[in-house]
Amino acid sequence: MTEPAPRPPRPSATARPLFSPAAVVASCAGFVLIGALQALYGPAIPGFRREFDLGPAAAGLGLSAHFIGGVAGVLLFDALHLRQGNRRVLAVSYLLMAVGAAGFAWAPTWPAALAMALLAGLGFGGVDYGLNRLFTVGFGERSTAMLNVLNAHFGIGAILGPAVIGAVGADRYPVVFLAFAAANLPLLLFLRGIGDHAPPPPEGEADAARARARRRSLVSVVAVFVALYVLHVGIEAGVGGWEPTHLEAVGYTATAAATATSVYWLTMTVGRFLVAPLALRFSPQAIIGWSCAGMTVCLLAAAVPALAPFAYAGVGLFIAPIFPTGLTWLYRAAPQARRAGALVIAASMVGGVAAGPALGRAIEWSGVQAVPLILGAVSGLCLAATFWLLRATRPARPDSPVRDTTEERPPHARTDDDGRRVPPPR
Secondary structure, X not given: OOOOOOOOOOOOHHHOOOEOHHHHHHHHHHHHHHHHHHHHOOOOHHHHHHHHOOOHHHHOHHHHHHHHHHHHHHHHHHHHHHHHOHHHHHHHHHHHHHHHHHHHHHOOOHHHHHHHHHHHHHXXXXXXXXXXXXXXXXXXXXXXXXXXXHXXXXXXXXXXXXXXXXXXXXXXXXXXXXXXXXHHHHHHHHHHHEOOOOOOOOHHHHHHHHHHHOOOOHHHHHHHHHHHHHHHHHHHHHHHHHHHHHHHHOOOOHHHHHHHHHHHHXXXXXXXXXXXXXXXXXXXXXXXXXXXXXXXXXXXXXXXOOOHHHHHHHHHHHHOOHHXXXXXXXXHHOOOXXXXXXXXXXXXXXXXXXXXXXXXXHHHHHOHHHHHHHHHHHHHHHHHHHHHHHHHOOOOOOOOOOOOOOOOOOOOOEEOOOOOEEOOOO
């Protein structure tokens, strides 16, 4: 009598989708908003200066306060989401962005405006890290593609923000910040479509990760990922900030230089959409390796004046997938390092802030025409970090112990009277 077949296990709650389709669309809209918020401060500086009678250095503190709040928001979300749940922390983050942006628009003094920029940055960091983290774990094999799509919408916002300020005028920046604050509120309605707790890593993956952790230093892997993020975000900000100056120094008009810089930001956005289908066929490691190599070649080519505008556009295409794709690679390489994602995203914000002064000092020493060579050297460090990570995170081959064939024989093996093995019958 045969035994009945075992009943298949019931699907667990963690098998349910982490995002509803409407929540995916709303999350992409949220990334448009955080991209716009980060990009609003620069074009609005003339308005700040006239409103509060500020010098250039003081006016630039608005973006610095935003980034300081962003780093704090990343770390706070990472500390709170396990206890409070994803939906609640994301809701608070959206509300902080809305309140901070509205307060910035209505601030009566510059110190009050800076406090509101810090508050808006706090919400910015929570949304940035929270959605990046959930997209990393919420789509399985499609996570890399979906992360690139999500971050491409950040680029759309970064392009639209300055365009809106340019259309209405820098002096009317409070209207733009108020409209931004209002746009955050409808997104709260779609948070119910997001799972409150992300699924843990698959058991097999976690076991394999623990085995690999015995063969290498996990701290070193995370540290090199942090370095890769600091360096590549520094390049991203460095090209965006210094490309116009470099192009004017080598003979291009101010209009042509500004247009080429806009094309750079546009190609970075387009590059993330383009890599999404490739991410379904190639590993994150391969994508980042080729991206760092292509970025380095393009930066070196930008040292040739005739090639510079086209080479900078190429930099945008190649640098585009590094930020989102690296999160998937990090999660798969170190799923047991729960705070690794928060560290690299916070580090990327620090890299964006530190890039300006550091690159400025290097340019003072070498001259503006050396901008692409300086950035090319930094890109070479990114490539070296990628090669190191490729070796360090390569899955180890399972140990195959030497078997003693004199003691162990297959169950069907037979021997004759002289001890010789007799092949089994066919």
